Amino acid sequence: MADVYDVIVIGAGPTGENVAKRAVRGGLTAAVVESELAGGECSYWACMPSKALLRPAAAVSEANHVKGAVGARLEVSGVLARRDKFAHYWKDDGQVEWLKNAGADFFRGAGRISGERAVKVADAELRARQAVVVAVGTRAVVPPPLAGVKPWTSREATSAHE
Ligand SMILES: Cc1cc2nc3c(=O)[nH]c(=O)nc-3n(C[C@H](O)[C@H](O)[C@H](O)COP(=O)(O)OP(=O)(O)OC[C@H]3O[C@@H](n4cnc5c(N)ncnc54)[C@H](O)[C@@H]3O)c2cc1C
Known part of the structure; x- marks a missing residue:
């Protein structure tokens, strides 16, 4: 039925x-x-993971433009781990x-x-x-x-x- x-x-x-x-x-x-x-x-392959991937590069770029802030750099494994969390590990x-x-x-x-x-x-x-x-x-x-x-x-x- x-x-x-x-x-x-x-x-x-x-x-x-x-x-x-x-x-x-x-x-x-x-x-x-x-x-x-x-x-x-949006949650797993679009809005959320894309913004999680873009943000660290933007933050590094911003930091490196601030006088007195030196040495900000990307760590790929950290960026990807953060992205995984934003995508809720695809669960x-x-x-x-x-x-x-x-x-x-x-x-x-x-x-x-x-x-x-x-x-x-x-x-x-x-x-x-x-x-x-x-x-x-x-x-x-x-x-x-x-x-x-x-x-x-x-x-x-x-x-x-x-
Ligand atoms: C890289 C990227 C970044 C983006 N960033 C943003 C952003 O920052 N902000 C924003 O507002 N938008 C963003 N978007 C757009 C956003 O992802 C879409 O507008 C949104 O996902 C559309 O939602 P929807 O529910 O219409 O479709 P979808 O999210 O595609 O959901 C449709 C669902 O239907 C399911 N489905 C399909 N066929 C069947 C079936 N026969 N039976 C059962 N289930 C089925 C699919 O599995 C899927 O889960 C981005 C898109 C991309 C590609």
Whole structure:
């Protein structure tokens, strides 16, 4: 039998998380389906790790422009360790907890629209009384001629370990 919610959100990135929270705050029930990590691109391969990587270089540059401050330099292992912490070591327990505290049910797996206001995820069949929200974000597009040289997208750049 299907689990029934007012709103089903596919994708637990910043968009999906906020849709679910606002739906619940407005008195509706909500389920969120996520195939990878709750928090989405922003938390693990975009906003958070990119800023964590950029900040030390900016701080060193600023320090070296202050008269009397000498010798500020980057230590790569420290920069990467700080980035890992900002990306929560690519674990989403905290974000899943946030969603649950926001009042939404969480389903792990690839969501597929299987009918009118119906979503399949793993073995579960979800139905929406009101709406299915598709908040699946985007991915970098690698033009076919470049695919063979395995270029870095923002994912590889923000999660590099050396
Ligand atoms: C390098 C970089 C730096 C950035 N820095 C900033 C910044 O500083 N500030 C800022 O505001 N924005 C920044 N952005 C933009 C920000 O990352 C995006 O705007 C934001 O992640 C979009 O959120 P979203 O929820 O729409 O999509 P996403 O974050 O992509 O989330 C979509 C989610 O849907 C899931 N999903 C996809 N298909 C399915 C499916 N079938 N079933 C279940 N789940 C599915 C995905 O796994 C993903 O978790 C940056 C982007 C990049 C690339």
